[in-house]
Amino acid sequence: MIVGKRKDIQEIKDMLPEDMDDLLIVGCGTCVTVSLDGGEREAKSLRDLLTLYYRENGSEVDINADAIKRQCDDEFIDEIENEIEENDVVLSLACGVGVQHLAIRFPEQVILPGLNTTFYGRTSATGEWEEMCHGCGECVLDRFAGVCPVARCSKSLLNGPCGGSEDGKCEVDDDIDCGWELIYERASELDMLDRLLEYEPPKDWTTYRDGGVRSHKNPEFFGSGGE
Amino acid sequence: MAEYISKLHKLLEEDHFVVCSEMGPPIGADPEFIRDKCEDLKGYVDAVNVTDNQTAIVRMSSISASKIAMEEGLEMIIQATGRDRNRIGIQSDLLGASALGLRNVLCLTGDHQSFGKDEGSKNVFDMDSVSIISAAHDMVHEGELVSGDELRTPPKLYLGGAHNPFAEPFEMHMLKLRKKIKSGMQFIQTQAIYNLEKFDMWMEEMRSQGLHEETHIIAGILPTKSEFALKYMKNDVPGMDVPDELIDRVANADDKEQEGVDITVEIIEHVKQHEGVKGIHLMPVGWEEITPVVVEEADLYPRPEVEVDNE
Amino acid sequence: MSGSQNQYDVVYIGQPLEDDSLNFTSIEPENLAGCRGEIGDFTLKLKAGGEEAESKLSTASIVINLPYREELPLEEADSLSGDLSHLLEGENEKPLIIIQDYPDLSPAAVSKWGLEAALKARENSEQRDIYYFYKAMRFMEENDELYERARSQEVIFLKHDLGELNIDKDGVEYKREDIELELEGDLVMAPRLSPAQGTEELAKKLNIEQDEKGYLQKNNVYLQPTLSGKRGVYVLSGARGPNALTYQEEEISYTLTELKRNLRGVEEIDDEEREIDDQKCIVCYTCQRVCPHGAVQRDDELNSMTIMDKACQGCNLCISRCPAGAITRSGEEERELSAGTQVIICENSASIARDKAENDPLQGLEVEEVPCVSTVKRENIFSRLAAGESEVLVLGCISEACKHLTGHDRCEQVIEKAKDDMQKLDLDDSRLQYHRLSPRMAQDLSTFLQEWKGEVST
Numbered sequence: 001m002i003v004g005k006r007k008d009i010q011e012i013k014d015m016l017p018e019d020m021d022d023l024l025i026v027g028c029g030t031c032v033t034v035s036l037d038g039g040e041r042e043a044k045s046l047r048d049l050l051t052l053y054y055r056e057n058g059s060e061v062d063i064n065a066d067a068i069k070r071q072c073d074d075e076f077i078d079e080i081e082n083e084i085e086e087n088d089v090v091l092s093l094a095c096g097v098g099v100q101h102l103a104i105r106f107p108e109q110v111i112l113p114g115l116n117t118t119f120y121g122r123t124s125a126t127g128e129w130e131e132m133c134h135g136c137g138e139c140v141l142d143r144f145a146g147v148c149p150v151a152r153c154s155k156s157l158l159n160g161p162c163g164g165s166e167d168g169k170c171e172v173d174d175d176i177d178c179g180w181e182l183i184y185e186r187a188s189e190l191d192m193l194d195r196l197l198e199y200e201p202p203k204d205w206t207t208y209r210d211g212g213v214r215s216h217k218n219p220e221f222f223g224s225g226g227e
Numbered sequence: 228m229a230e231y232i233s234k235l236h237k238l239l240e241e242d243h244f245v246v247c248s249e250m251g252p253p254i255g256a257d258p259e260f261i262r263d264k265c266e267d268l269k270g271y272v273d274a275v276n277v278t279d280n281q282t283a284i285v286r287m288s289s290i291s292a293s294k295i296a297m298e299e300g301l302e303m304i305i306q307a308t309g310r311d312r313n314r315i316g317i318q319s320d321l322l323g324a325s326a327l328g329l330r331n332v333l334c335l336t337g338d339h340q341s342f343g344k345d346e347g348s349k350n351v352f353d354m355d356s357v358s359i360i361s362a363a364h365d366m367v368h369e370g371e372l373v374s375g376d377e378l379r380t381p382p383k384l385y386l387g388g389a390h391n392p393f394a395e396p397f398e399m400h401m402l403k404l405r406k407k408i409k410s411g412m413q414f415i416q417t418q419a420i421y422n423l424e425k426f427d428m429w430m431e432e433m434r435s436q437g438l439h440e441e442t443h444i445i446a447g448i449l450p451t452k453s454e455f456a457l458k459y460m461k462n463d464v465p466g467m468d469v470p471d472e473l474i475d476r477v478a479n480a481d482d483k484e485q486e487g488v489d490i491t492v493e494i495i496e497h498v499k500q501h502e503g504v505k506g507i508h509l510m511p512v513g514w515e516e517i518t519p520v521v522v523e524e525a526d527l528y529p530r531p532e533v534e535v536d537n538e
Numbered sequence: 539m540s541g542s543q544n545q546y547d548v549v550y551i552g553q554p555l556e557d558d559s560l561n562f563t564s565i566e567p568e569n570l571a572g573c574r575g576e577i578g579d580f581t582l583k584l585k586a587g588g589e590e591a592e593s594k595l596s597t598a599s600i601v602i603n604l605p606y607r608e609e610l611p612l613e614e615a616d617s618l619s620g621d622l623s624h625l626l627e628g629e630n631e632k633p634l635i636i637i638q639d640y641p642d643l644s645p646a647a648v649s650k651w652g653l654e655a656a657l658k659a660r661e662n663s664e665q666r667d668i669y670y671f672y673k674a675m676r677f678m679e680e681n682d683e684l685y686e687r688a689r690s691q692e693v694i695f696l697k698h699d700l701g702e703l704n705i706d707k708d709g710v711e712y713k714r715e716d717i718e719l720e721l722e723g724d725l726v727m728a729p730r731l732s733p734a735q736g737t738e739e740l741a742k743k744l745n746i747e748q749d750e751k752g753y754l755q756k757n758n759v760y761l762q763p764t765l766s767g768k769r770g771v772y773v774l775s776g777a778r779g780p781n782a783l784t785y786q787e788e789e790i791s792y793t794l795t796e797l798k799r800n801l802r803g804v805e806e807i808d809d810e811e812r813e814i815d816d817q818k819c820i821v822c823y824t825c826q827r828v829c830p831h832g833a834v835q836r837d838d839e840l841n842s843m844t845i846m847d848k849a850c851q852g853c854n855l856c857i858s859r860c861p862a863g864a865i866t867r868s869g870e871e872e873r874e875l876s877a878g879t880q881v882i883i884c885e886n887s888a889s890i891a892r893d894k895a896e897n898d899p900l901q902g903l904e905v906e907e908v909p910c911v912s913t914v915k916r917e918n919i920f921s922r923l924a925a926g927e928s929e930v931l932v933l934g935c936i937s938e939a940c941k942h943l944t945g946h947d948r949c950e951q952v953i954e955k956a957k958d959d960m961q962k963l964d965l966d967d968s969r970l971q972y973h974r975l976s977p978r979m980a981q982d983l984s985t986f987l988q989e990w991k992g993e994v995s996t
Contacts, residue, residue: 180399
């Protein structure tokens with residue numbers, strides 16, 4: 001799922017306009033709740049912390065917190081439409097998608113991001129997430145024994161490890177597993193090493209943002225007559 | 228007879244034991260810097276590498292520095308890495324290099340930008356060492372670009388790559404090496420050799436797979452006079468294997484310089500005996516002036532004179 | 539309700555205990571596919587040979603009784619845990635070399651085995667040299683008596699950490715300032731013990747906390763002797779840890795008593811109602827993962843988690859950690875937040891310490907008693923601090939005495955995060971403090987509060 005990390009509190013505080021009267025903090029109840037940083041609890045916690053901060057600094061700001069199931073679909077946003085319009089500033093704890101969807105829905109409102117969207121990841125342990133996918137638009141996992149060279153190699157190499165792979169770790173950081181060693185081990189296990197010997201030409205990046213900002217339609221659902 | 232692309236190509240194909248060396252361009256725009264470095268090398272080495280923003284530090288580009296050095300009479304090996312340029316940039320560079328008369332290229336993946344000062348930069352890696360070799364090969368031998376388009380005039384380039392015989396897991400790195408050879412890598416420069424036993428094992432493997440006949444192996448040698456440098460390499464540089472005995476020898480020596488030279492010559496003599504080792508690549512980091520001394524003491528002076536028509 | 543609603547009174551994972559009054563069966567750990575339910579009403583799903591069989595077992599209680607994995611530091615030696623009669627009996631002139639605590643300290647019971655072996659050997663041979671290498675002689679039961687006897691019978695005891703001990707299949711070398719020994723003979727060593735095969739998977743399937751070594755019982759006073767964190771699941775011998783070697787008889791009898799008691803009906807721990815709002819719950823599994831008592835599972839009809847009332851031990855950790863704020867409890871009041879010093883105390887330590895103290899050290903302070911400091915929510919800390927010139931002091935329990943196993947650590951994570959945010963906003967974070975107490979520290983509580991009051995002056 002999409003993983004995010006709440007921004008540093010000073011950064012959030014610095015973002016908020018000085019003459020702000022009311023602030024609405026909106027949490028999102030899906031991905032960022034699962035990555036434990038943008039759900040209702042975090043929204044309420046931020047509300048109370050900022051209230052404390054403004055009080056200590058002699059300002060009167062009215063801060064409210066709410067959460068909706070998702071910020072990337074209109075119907076959920078409908079639920080809090082009034083609330084949003086009643087506030088000066090909206091701080092969204094959703095991923096970049098949710099923040100922008102709100103911005104599209106409320107073109108005259110200041111919508112600020114309270115979260116840094118980081119990566120597509122899996123939960124590797126309670127409170128820990130690892131990057132798995134880049135959304136490159138052309139999945140090659142069948143060719144690499146189920147380990148993605150684009151997302152899990154720090155250089156996105158397609159033809160094998162670089163010379164910096166040491167003790168199974170990446171030259172960039174000791175904590176990072178060498179993606180290619182993961183590919184190699186898994187391919188050995190599955191008897192797929194011959195596949196790795198085949199030459200991989202440079203990737204076609206047109207399916208990624210490199211080919212232009214993306215969108216797609218599913219014709220089975222999109223635009224039936226009468227819509 | 229066979230048409231040779233470069234002097235290096237001819238020397239290797241005609242079984243001369245080659246001596247290569249390396250120079251790092253300046254963090255600046257002064258061509259004199261390069262010309263000064265050429266002094267030590269003329270007559271003592273057959274071909275010289277020029278690194279390409281090594282360890283992701285901004286330096287004068289490999290191609291321009293190589294051109295300056297070539298004008299001083301040296302045979303040059305440019306480096307092309309995947310970190311800073313995409314396929315368009317790399318192919319363009321290779322065409323330009325050939326046009327300038329540069330004939331040898333070492334194709335590398337490239338150190339990650341976090342090694343240098345520009346950690347925040349976007350890395351490219353549109354191509355890796357294998358695809359650079361493959362693309363260069365197609366340009367030279369098929370007159371074709373990655374896009375499939377034809378070249379008006381194909382470049383003339385002799386292709387090399389790097390390999391670390393000490394990297395683990397062994398098999399995994401061998402896989403990559405085989406792909407490079409298959410893609411058209413004509414010579415290899417290895418990582419600096421100190422652990423002779425491990426090097427022997429690697430050469431065994433290369434010979435057992437017949438790979439020593441598919442590509443020319445040039446053994447990497449790093450002369451050093453400092454036990455601290457050896458320790459640093461042992462502990463902090465990924466993939467380097469430095470036996471403690473060597474560190475002790477230098478540490479306990481009265482004349483460290485001579486000890487360093489002696490060790491270097493011993494290693495050269497050892498690797499020279501291997502069937503399949505076609506030369507050495509001297510990388511005297513921070514001790515460039517020792518190159519002539521080593522070449523003489525290893526009995527590799529004078530260097531052969533060869534001519535190649537490479538217009 | 540009696541156990542008659544279940545197929546079994548108890549299912550043993552591993553070796554069953556001898557007691558015919560209980561209706562039991564036993565399975566191997568690898569046969570367990572999953573476990574649902576709570577004390578008095580567990581459902582175990584089984585698989586045979588890797589395939590998921592249809593079979594399910596229902597039981598009131600579960601007992602894990604697995605042997606240790608033993609590994610000898612030297613393969614060729616004999617193990618102190620085995621039958622040593624071939625070495626000890628009969629006329630045997632070869633030196634006997636017994637080694638324990640190598641390389642790490644052996645459990646206490648090992649000393650007993652070693653001493654008994656030494657004495658047996660001496661009984662059968664007056665002549666043979668008997669050497670005993672150790673780091674620490676553990677005196678439990680009659681070990682000290684055995685030790686004295688052994689010494690008087692000329693068993694040579696040597697503390698091997700005072701010198702250099704080298705052991706290989708050819709013999710033992712021991713060098714010290716004053717001694718140099720080279721010994722060859724019958725070598726008997728204390729085995730290294732580790733958790734049985736499959737313990738990790740078992741912990742996951744049963745949702746039980748492991749200790750640092752991987753055993754199924756944390757080092758915690760509330761779990762003695764054979765409790766896991768989960769009601770109705772008991773841990774014996776090799777599954778429990780090396781301490782289990784010491785009081786095996788007592789533990790078995792305790793466990794059997796518990797099993798029988800469970801058949802007479804099980805009460806909920808507290809009166810509070812805890813609910814998970816299935817509209818907010820996103821099934822992130824956080825509550826199940828953090829619950830120290832295995833009391834949360836996924837509902838099989840709704841797409842939501844659910845709390846099992848009898849398994850729940852009331853610590854409220856799930857509530858404070860749910861990222862969706864989906865869990866509520868009936869006892870949560872809307873407090874009128876007052877200014878001034880506010881203290882949150884755990885009923886298992888600071889509360890008891892307070893009662894034991896001479897004059898109520900918390901007099902005049904706004905005090906809230908909680909079943910565990912894991913109840914504390916980050917937003918409540920801020921709202922308390924915002925209510926005027928206030929400080930918040932949270933008093934939790936020390937590690938071995940946290941009734942909810944991880945609650946004290948979990949609370950500390952929340953406090954650290956709150957303090958970190960406060961620091962970054964230039965708010966005085968010394969107004970928020972966390973301190974751990976033991977229930978016996980009545981005196982310390984008073985002293986601590988004095989000092990703390992002195993530090994944070996309004």
